[in-house]
Amino acid sequence: MTITQLKYALAIAEHQNFTKAAEKCYVTQPTLSTQIQKLEDELDVVIFDRSKKPIELTEVGRKIVFQARNIVNEADRIQDIVDQQKGFIGGEFRLGIIPTIMPTLLPMFLQNFIKKYPKVKLKIEELNTEEILSRISDGHLDAAIAATPLESDNIKERVLYYEPFVAYVPTNHRLRDKKNIEVSDLDIDDMLLLEDGHCFREGVINLCKSFKDHIDDNFQLESGSIETLIKLSNEGLGMTLLPYLHTLDVKEKLNPNLRHFKEPSPAREVSIIYHKSELKMQIIDALYNVISGVVRGAIAFQNVEIISPLSK
Amino acid sequence: MTITQLKYALAIAEHQNFTKAAEKCYVTQPTLSTQIQKLEDELDVVIFDRSKKPIELTEVGRKIVFQARNIVNEADRIQDIVDQQKGFIGGEFRLGIIPTIMPTLLPMFLQNFIKKYPKVKLKIEELNTEEILSRISDGHLDAAIAATPLESDNIKERVLYYEPFVAYVPTNHRLRDKKNIEVSDLDIDDMLLLEDGHCFREGVINLCKSFKDHIDDNFQLESGSIETLIKLSNEGLGMTLLPYLHTLDVKEKLNPNLRHFKEPSPAREVSIIYHKSELKMQIIDALYNVISGVVRGAIAFQNVEIISPLSK
DNA sequence: ATAAACTATTAATAAAATCTATAGTAATTA
DNA sequence: TAATTACTATAGATTTTATTAATAGTTTAT
Numbered sequence: 247m248t249i250t251q252l253k254y255a256l257a258i259a260e261h262q263n264f265t266k267a268a269e270k271c272y273v274t275q276p277t278l279s280t281q282i283q284k285l286e287d288e289l290d291v292v293i294f295d296r297s298k299k300p301i302e303l304t305e306v307g308r309k310i311v312f313q314a315r316n317i318v319n320e321a322d323r324i325q326d327i328v329d330q331q332k333g334f335i336g337g338e339f340r341l342g343i344i345p346t347i348m349p350t351l352l353p354m355f356l357q358n359f360i361k362k363y364p365k366v367k368l369k370i371e372e373l374n375t376e377e378i379l380s381r382i383s384d385g386h387l388d389a390a391i392a393a394t395p396l397e398s399d400n401i402k403e404r405v406l407y408y409e410p411f412v413a414y415v416p417t418n419h420r421l422r423d424k425k426n427i428e429v430s431d432l433d434i435d436d437m438l439l440l441e442d443g444h445c446f447r448e449g450v451i452n453l454c455k456s457f458k459d460h461i462d463d464n465f466q467l468e469s470g471s472i473e474t475l476i477k478l479s480n481e482g483l484g485m486t487l488l489p490y491l492h493t494l495d496v497k498e499k500l501n502p503n504l505r506h507f508k509e510p511s512p513a514r515e516v517s518i519i520y521h522k523s524e525l526k527m528q529i530i531d532a533l534y535n536v537i538s539g540v541v542r543g544a545i546a547f548q549n550v551e552i553i554s555p556l557s558k
Numbered sequence: 559m560t561i562t563q564l565k566y567a568l569a570i571a572e573h574q575n576f577t578k579a580a581e582k583c584y585v586t587q588p589t590l591s592t593q594i595q596k597l598e599d600e601l602d603v604v605i606f607d608r609s610k611k612p613i614e615l616t617e618v619g620r621k622i623v624f625q626a627r628n629i630v631n632e633a634d635r636i637q638d639i640v641d642q643q644k645g646f647i648g649g650e651f652r653l654g655i656i657p658t659i660m661p662t663l664l665p666m667f668l669q670n671f672i673k674k675y676p677k678v679k680l681k682i683e684e685l686n687t688e689e690i691l692s693r694i695s696d697g698h699l700d701a702a703i704a705a706t707p708l709e710s711d712n713i714k715e716r717v718l719y720y721e722p723f724v725a726y727v728p729t730n731h732r733l734r735d736k737k738n739i740e741v742s743d744l745d746i747d748d749m750l751l752l753e754d755g756h757c758f759r760e761g762v763i764n765l766c767k768s769f770k771d772h773i774d775d776n777f778q779l780e781s782g783s784i785e786t787l788i789k790l791s792n793e794g795l796g797m798t799l800l801p802y803l804h805t806l807d808v809k810e811k812l813n814p815n816l817r818h819f820k821e822p823s824p825a826r827e828v829s830i831i832y833h834k835s836e837l838k839m840q841i842i843d844a845l846y847n848v849i850s851g852v853v854r855g856a857i858a859f860q861n862v863e864i865i866s867p868l869s870k
Numbered sequence: 871a872t873a874a875a876c877t878a879t880t881a882a883t884a885a886a887a888t889c890t891a892t893a894g895t896a897a898t899t900a
Numbered sequence: 901t902a903a904t905t906a907c908t909a910t911a912g913a914t915t916t917t918a919t920t921a922a923t924a925g926t927t928t929a930t
Binding site: 562585586588589592593596609611 | 886887888889890891896897
């Protein structure tokens with residue numbers, strides 16, 4: 247049994263197709279066929295059920311592939327140890343970011359990071375929290391930036407910053423004349439929300455729930471982006487809540503629509519999260535340092551109350 | 559990097575000697591030299607400092623070997639998965655047993671186990687708890703039978719039975735006429751103890767401490783085996799405590815010297831313990847089943863109070 | 871029936887692991 | 901200090917293994 251064979255098995259299990267897996271492994275398809283056969287012969291079990299289209303794992307094959315993933319992950323850490331020893335920070339790094347953080351945070355740190363660590367090939371994907379968690383667990387992402395705490399067993403969190411919620415109150419809204427908003431002022435019924443799947447939406451709902459016991463979950467106006475929320479709000483369709491960093495992007499003339507919360511301001515906790523195996527930890531450290539350095543200049547709130555991003 | 563190379567590195571790290579390691583790996587010494595060189599070239603680090611006699615690991619070499627151990631362990635589990643799938647119970651299995659359990663428990667289950675699982679090559683070693691813990695951690699033992707709970711992070715415990723302490727009170731001893739002993743009757747100063755390193759000794763000390771706040775740790779009479787304790791006791795040098803299973807071996811004519819405790823009788827918890835990775839779990843299950851089946855016939859105490867085997 | 875989309879097999883080749891024999895290198899002993 | 905011991909490294913031959921291109925075989929869909 248070789249690590250190469252296990253990597254081949256992983257690729258086949260992932261793509262459910264010898265030919266595609268072979269491409270990904272940069273070898274020809276017969277190479278995979280023979281190597282998998284050797285592995286199956288040596289272990290004397292059938293790993294793949296080739297009679298199914300597309301190919302499926304047998305029951306024992308599933309267990310073997312699961313364990314193969316562990317082995318390959320552990321094996322990758324050897325290079326990691328060597329890199330750490332040499333102070334080398336480089337290689338491919340796949341970072342996930344949730345949609346409500348992506349457009350504001352990414353421009354703030356990306357240039358900085360690339361300049362400081364030119365050998366790291368960052369591959370950034372916009373994904374929602376659920377997708378992020380599963381991809382970190384299965385090793386398709388090295389780390390992600392998301393709202394926390396997430397209470398996920400395999401995943402570690404390291405807080406980057408606390409981002410307060412800011413109210414966006416259009417003209418003619420009942421709260422327009424309040425200088426500082428309080429949570430108790432909020433009413434879910436005139437609140438514009440993001441579409442399902444955004445944890446920022448869950449945060450807002452949790453926040454409103456904190457003062458109202460029951461909320462019937464049928465909201466009318468929803469949107470896929472915060473930009474659109476602002477436009478809908480300007481149309482007089484209700485108020486909305488923005489993450490603080492988004493308010494820095496709001497056009498000058500719309501600034502009078504912003505209302506900050508009375509302290510302790512409700513806020514979301516934003517963290518860099520990664521697998522508990524701490525693979526590529528030196529790059530995660532580098533990201534942490536760059537991002538928290540950049541954000542320190544932009545956010546300086548102390549007295550906040552963290553709102554959970556999880557739907558309950 | 560191959561699993562074979564990692565195994566070679568582990569063997570060299572263990573024996574601190576290429577030639578001996580080569581023997582253990584059933585290859586010639588040049589094979590190890592070249593494979594380790596290849597590994598070092600590929601990673602571009604030096605793993606072994608050959609200038610030292612005997613050979614030493616470099617700093618990064620230590621980390622790599624530690625990780626190699628993980629990888630090889632995880633790789634071994636593939637065969638484990640296959641064995642489990644096939645219901646195969648066999649192969650070499652290294653079991654440690656502490657000295658105060660070995661002579662009484664081993665004869666009770668060994669025949670039974672060998673008959674039921676003839677393909678398992680049991681290698682049994684008598685070791686104290688400390689040695690057992692380190693050997694399970696580093697993979698030199700597959701499992702062990704010891705007094706628990708041990709509160710060790712990497713090790714799981716599965717309780718086999720509870721074994722009450724029984725007092726051995728020689729003629730002319732102050733407790734001779736008591737039918738049932740109570741913990742408060744005990745006095746560490748006329749108690750014969752095993753030598754340092756036995757957890758049964760610690761158990762007895764903990765038991766005596768439970769009624770006396772302070773004990774100055776200078777005991778006079780100590781011995782390396784329970785047999786000797788009984789003899790010393792017969793000489794009138796004091797009373798002693800025996801694990802219940804030992805009392806079944808006490809000669810007929812000495813039986814009148816035994817005194818059971820009033821319920822709840824102090825007892826030690828005896829468990830099969832193994833690494834949290836659950837390697838060779840099917841053999842551990844088999845051992846568990848055989849031993850607990852055998853012991854169920856011999857021990858039937860319900861109402862016991864467990865005494866910790868750890869020194870505090 | 872035929873094509874499309876696969877995986878398996880074959881035979882040749884390239885790459886590797888391993889072996890035997892021996893050279894090199896310290897430390898130890900006479 | 902020369903010889904011995906106890907190692908590891910190197911060289912060259914050999915065996916084993918991984919990979920490839922070409923192609924045969926299989927299943928599914930049309």
